[in-house]
Structures are given as structure tokens and as C-alpha cells.
Amino acid sequence: MKIIVAGGDGFCGWPTALYLSKQGHDVAIIDNMIRREWDNELHSNSITPIATLEERVAKWKELTGKEIRTYEGDLNHYDFLREVLKREKPDAFAHFAEQRSAPYSMIDRSHAVFTQVNNVAGTLNVLYGIKEIVPDCHLIKLGTMGEYGLPNIPIEEGYIEIEHKGRKDVLPYPKQPGSFYHLSKVHDSHNIMFACKIWGIRATDLNQGVVYGLDTEETKMDPVLTNRLDYDGVFGTALNRFIIQSTIGHDLTVYGKGGQTRGFLNIKDTVRCIEIAAENPAEQGEFRVFNQFTEDFSVLELAELVKKVAAEEGLETAVSHIENPRVEKEEHFYQAENTKLRDLGLEPHLLTEEVVREILQTVVEHKDRVIKENVLPKVTWK
């Protein structure tokens, strides 16, 4: 299958491109390299040293004989996108190419506007590109579990049957996202649903949980293939951030009470979920939603888990509760469905102490690269 991975130089996109290539798919990457620029803007870095995209795909070809074509450009440049679609004629378009950090979107007005315009207009271009050039192409779009927010009823996969005043309908699940970034994904979902309806586009929205981990079988094959790993207050996410804090003698900083519960998944499951979606495409005109996570944890549970494993590795650390930079509930009901991907064959990599230990051991090798002043959150929601 011919698959484009947009955002294929990023944390999720790069291992996905490798995995799909290894599985025998014909993969091309689109990326505008902006994630690397944001490191410069924020004076931050990946704790793992990462090679350039050119070096990465050259090494992959050397090791496997498989070619991953690369297109450096921006989905917001429609002429560029059209040319790539014309040349590649993909069967599936896996779309990771968005600004994906909630804190980044909350830095200030211009970052909020940038995030929404970049993500929403980029995705509109993808929809028009598919309509115009490759109408049968399956759009696999990365959404987020954060689109749902924290309702006091169970979260379903995209839709909910509502009975009201004696009538019934199945409607899009109500959305209450918690940042301008999460809002941009909600906007995307509404736009895509509409495009499926009027143009017959086939699309799968993968409402992904928080991704942890670093390596996949493929990224481990050579240091040049290493994936990026973020730990800073802007791009770092809960579990990975705690692990890195533990290796540099930093307290594990839980925001507020730490009762915030979210869905999580291993990066190894992210790459498999994309393959499952690609191999089981949505119907023409169908806007399908899968909740892409494997387990849920509270932030405090994760901190305690990391503390325990770190101690076993000789790294003494404490859990500290810092003022929550976000406006969010710290204790709440949380129950979310996630059966559709498992029904299609996902076999989850669950979070064990061994998994934490493995990430931790990799991080320890690179701990001298941590820029300590970036670890704590500086962006607030207020």
C-alpha cells in the first residue's frame, strides 16, 4: 500500500514511517521540519540526539534496502501538497503534521492563532487535495482523546446515541477540549466529518491518548534511526517527563493534586494502530472515529510508578505537587471506550515496571543533554 506520512520527522511520525516501511508498505514522508525549529525557539532539545531526516532515511535504506521518499514542505502550501499527491497517488494519508503541544498553543495570542490556523488550514488543504487528486485515498488523521474533555458520562468512540423528548439520534460526541491546541483538533474533526459527507471522502480520526516510550523495533536498529524524546515543560508529556526528571535528580512534578486521569499508549502501539487503520479503511463517505489508547492512569499513579522503578535503579526521587499551570479538573470521573482498534487486531503493549525501566535506561545514557531550566512548566492557561 502506498502511504504518505505527513509529519514523518516527528515523535510519532518517524517511527510510524519506519514501521510501515518494514511491513512492506511504500512510504513517503512530508515534513516542513518545523518541530526542529520549535526546539530553537524554546531553547530546548530532544534528550536523544537525532539525525537529520536525510541521514535517517539514508541509514534506513542502507540497513533494509527500503526507500522512504521525503518531501520537505508545508501542508499550508497547497501547490506543494498537490504536487506531492499527484506524484505519489497514495492509498492512505497518515496525517501527523500539526502543532501538537497544548502548552505551546497557550504561550500567547500569536501561538494560539498560529496553532489553530496551521492545523485547521493544513487539514482543509489535505481534504481539498484528496478530493481533487486522489478521491479514493483514505485519510488517517491524528486526533486526540483531549477532544472529549472530561464529561461526567462515559466517553464513546466519536458518536453517542441520544434519546431526547421521545426521539433518538446518533450524534457526534459533544466536545469540551482544554486548550487552543485541543480545540484545533476538534475543529479538524468537524471539518473532516463534513468533507466525508459532501465529497464521499473516507476518513478515520484516531483520537489518541498520551503517548509514552521512545523506541520501536525499527528505531532501535541504529543510533541514526533514534527517535526524539521531549522532556521540557512545553512538549514533554507526563510519563516520559517523569522518567527524565528521575534521572537528573529532579522531583517528579505533578500538576496540582494529580488526580487528572487520561488514556495512555506506548509508541509501539501508535505505529501499529496506523497500520490497522490503513489496512481496514473507512468506507467512501464514512467519518470513522477510533479512540487510540490502551490503558488509563492518573498522573499521580504514573509518578508513583516512576519513583518506584527509579529507586530500584538507584535513583532516589520524590513526588512533588506544584501549582497547576493549566485550568483543569484535578479529580473527576473518567471512563472511555477503546474497543474498536482491539477488535481490528491491536495487541496492546501494557505499561509495566519493565517498560518504565527500559525507557529510563535509555534516558540515563543521554541525561547530560537535559537543559534543566526547561523542565518545569512556564506556560500558564490564565
Added chain:
Amino acid sequence: MKIIVAGGDGFCGWPTALYLSKQGHDVAIIDNMIRREWDNELHSNSITPIATLEERVAKWKELTGKEIRTYEGDLNHYDFLREVLKREKPDAFAHFAEQRSAPYSMIDRSHAVFTQVNNVAGTLNVLYGIKEIVPDCHLIKLGTMGEYGLPNIPIEEGYIEIEHKGRKDVLPYPKQPGSFYHLSKVHDSHNIMFACKIWGIRATDLNQGVVYGLDTEETKMDPVLTNRLDYDGVFGTALNRFIIQSTIGHDLTVYGKGGQTRGFLNIKDTVRCIEIAAENPAEQGEFRVFNQFTEDFSVLELAELVKKVAAEEGLETAVSHIENPRVEKEEHFYQAENTKLRDLGLEPHLLTEEVVREILQTVVEHKDRVIKENVLPKVTWK
């Protein structure tokens, strides 16, 4: 009360500015004059000749002694918006300043992207401006009944209580809008709800139905104050378009079966609704939604009504069903709540034959201005 009317040169904004000024409020208009540019782009016009904004406010001052200050500029230029907010320190900000045509947003990719970026980023700027400069200012935002789409259950005002798997919550009403324009308003609603929650902004989202009519007491005071009236396939809306078709001997062109049912209101009620919202502001942090329409009609009912009144005026016309340029249901359930504005004092101007006759008589005076090739729809959803 100090009120800014953004989009105050437009079809709804101009009569609103006059009405609020007459009621004794201190009114300032922001407008970037782009609605007049779109007439040039589309080779179209208002059937009524309209004066420049400068002439309009000068005449208003001459007739009433009341000053309406004007600021020519774009909400997407944040520095401009900040300066206006600093100078005016408004108590309320009535926000009509968006691209408001569904067909315009569906012309092509660049019009879709323009509509969403213009509307969403402009409103984000307004939210940041209020947060930064006038945190107590009440945002009165024009939404649309089209945000809800056509669910098979009754439409409530913004929120719905859902019972699911033994639990209950009151959640944002699910949205299924039918164009990239309507989608932009859904995106706005989500963004505003979030800003209210995190920053304590007070906001009222007025999900307005289709507005018909032309005159208010104020716009009738002098020809220079005349409101614009659109009839073309892009900016013209159902009832007004039928009336104009009847005056030029054109068939009344119903899209498809004509069973499409929508909420409607007279422009005289639009202006009053803004006043009601302003005088009864939302609480700090409250995102309040009112459904702003007074009656619902099917498109075919409106065509038949116009045909009857036109015949009485000596204008013989026929109702013809043309191919629907939109992708929409032509027969469907429709029941929408609209009690909140009436509970606050709205006394609707209902649609009678007399009302149609009055609009028709005004239109007849200007029928030579109609550019006939603009009457039929050219933009399709496919």
C-alpha cells in the same frame, strides 16, 4: 452603555448600530469594509443603493445629534483591535464581523480557508483583546442556527442534558453544520466556551436564524441610512431572494424539494435581540447560548407566500424547483427551542403577508439595479 458593533457596515450590523444609538447607547463601529469588496469580486451589488459609512454616520448625526464613532480596520490586525479597545473601553462587544455566506465559503479551497481563518482568528483576537484590555466586557457573538445541523431530536439552546449508561451530564449540544462557513461558527463557539472557562470572560452566543427584511425604524429615516439588501446566489437568503425574483419576473427558485425547514426572523428582531443580550449580560465565566429566531418555515412555504403576495401586487410568478446546489436533506425533522430571548422581553415581528408586501414594495423601487445573471446559484457543494 458603551457598545462596539464589529461589522457595523453590514446588513445586520448597520441597523443594529443605529438602533442601539437611538436607544441611547454610546456606539462605535469597527468594519474593514470587505463586504463591499466582495460585491466587486462577485460582480454583484445591493439592490438598494447604499451610502458610504462616512455618509451614513454623518447623516445620523445630522438627524439625531448622536455620534457613532467609526474605526476602519480588521479584527485580524491585533494591534488595531487593541488600540480600539483601549480607546473605547466598551461594556459590550457585538461581533458581526465575519464572512457570513455559506456559498461564499464553498466557492473553492481558498474561499473555504479564507472563511475559516478570517472568522476563527478574528474571534480569537477578540477573546484575547477582551482578556487583555477589558476583562469585564460582554462578548455578544453572532452564531447561527446552522451550527446544529439537522438532528433527529429537538434542538436546545446550546446545551443538552444527556443520560448515558446510568450517569448524567449537561453537555454542549452536538454540532453538524452544513458548510465551511457554518463550521467556522462552530469552531468559534468552542473557542469562546473555552475562553469563558479559563479566563472568566462573559459571552453570549446568538445562534441566529435566517434574517429577512430590510428596514428598521432607523434605516427608514433617510435614504442615506438605507440598509443593504442582497439577492444574488452567494449572499442572498431565502425570503429576500424570492421577493426580489418576483419583482423581476423570475421564477421563485426553490432548491430541490423545498422541504428544508429553518428558523427565521425579521431584521427588526435582530437589532432588538442584541439590545436584550447587552442589557442582560452573561455572568463572568459564563458561555450562554440563545437561539435567535422567531418562527420556522420550509423554503417551499416561503416561496408560496411570496407568490401569493406578488400576485396581489400584480406580479405573476411561478415556483420552480431547481437542482439543489447544496448537499442537504430536503425533508427532515425540525424542532428548535427559542424561549430564552422571549423570556427576556423579545416581542417578535412575525412574518405576515403585510410584511412581505412592505419589503416587496421597497424592492420594486430599485428593481432596475438587479444584475440578472447573479440571481441563480453558481456555487455547488460537490
